[in-house]
Amino acid sequence: MTSSKQALAQPAPSADAAPGSKPGAAGDAHGRGTPPPGSSSWRSRLYRWDMKASPYAFIAPFFIIFGAFGLIPLLYTAWYSLHDVQLASLDHQTWAGLDNYKNLWSSDFFWNALKNTFTIGLISTVPQLLMAIAIAHLLNYRLRGSTVWRVVMLTPYATSVAAATLVFTLLYSWDGGMINWLLHFVGVDPVNWRESDWGSQFAVSSIVIWRWTGYNALIYLAAMQAIPTDLYESAALDGANRWQQFRHVTIPMLRPTILFTVVVSTIGATQLFGEPLLFGGLSGSKGGSGHQFQTLGLYMYDQGWIIGNLGKASAIAWSMFLILLIVAVINLLLTRRLRKSQ
Secondary structure: OHHHHHHHHOOOOOOOOOOOOOOOHHHHOOOOOOOOHHHHHHHHHHHHHHHHHHHHHHHHHHHHHHHHHHHHHHHHHHHHHOEEEEOOEEEEEEEOOOHHHHHHHOOHHHHHHHHHHHHHHHHHHHHHHHHHHHHHHHHHOOOOOHHHHHHHHHHHHHOOHHHHHHHHHHHOOOOOOHHHHHHHHOOOOOOOOOOOHHHHHHHHHHHHHHHHHHHHHHHHHHHHHOOOHHHHHHHHHOOOOHHHHHHHHHHHHOHHHHHHHHHHHHHHHHOOOHHHHHHHHHHOOOOOOOOOOOOHHHHHHHHHHHHOEHHHHHHHHHHHHHHHHHHHHHHHHHHHHHHHHO
16 A cells, blocks of 8 residues: 555656656756757846847947037037137147137127027017917817818928028019018018118018928927817816917916927027028128128138138137027026926
8 A cells, every 4th residue: 555655656757758767857858949058048148138238229329420420529619619720721720728719709790690699589489489379279279171281381391491591582682572562562662681780680580480480380289289178178167268268278288388499499590590691692601791690600600611710610609509508507497497386
């Protein structure tokens, strides 16, 4: 009886076990397709390395391109801004320290370009964003062919700067321009848009408004569609009409988006270059005969590539960069204040 129980307790010999082997030896042997211990540990190490290194490999191209075409030129421009460098003799560099920045501080042309950049940015940004909010509010309602209207809104943004500026230059032409023809039709004297101070700045700003209003309208439209409908239903139950809903529901919910578009438009206005350059024609780099619409971008281009003073042009570039940093800091402070108020 005891021997039979012991026989039942012992494991049955496997078919894979060799004759004369100990019972259970087949369990210690590796089955078919099972990798040896060394291969399994190598694969596990490879898997761990893959999990750790793959994210860095995916983002590496961006940082390589940014370092080659963004960071290194930026640092090299900072080095140039501290030297007296001429375009005709790049190998001969003389240490100048902060002299280029001091010359900018005492230059009337720099302050004129800074003032023009601010005024053109103000004239183009405020009407542009107000029109964009109004257009987005209209597109937010159910309209026939809403997709077609959204594509139409993006058409000016897809148009090249050269083509748009050429058309607006013809519209603002002194002889035969449609704008002066309309002014004459209503009894207003024609305006020399390219030579007058406010006229030239308004003309350049109108190009910027035409190109970027639709783009900002689609940004506002996306933000409006993310607003919960319950807020509008609650406001309607309280007796609010559409204007009151827009004022007390839509605008407060759009504050982060409005702040974003203001910052982006400010950055774009600081870097404004193509529109005034092409609008000015032969005197485009000067911003007109009297520098009446010369922006910081044009002033940098004029100093670096027309006059050939790369050291001063580099100082202008870094001055623009510092202005953008100030704008970014203001954006950060306003964003934190909005979060605390909410």
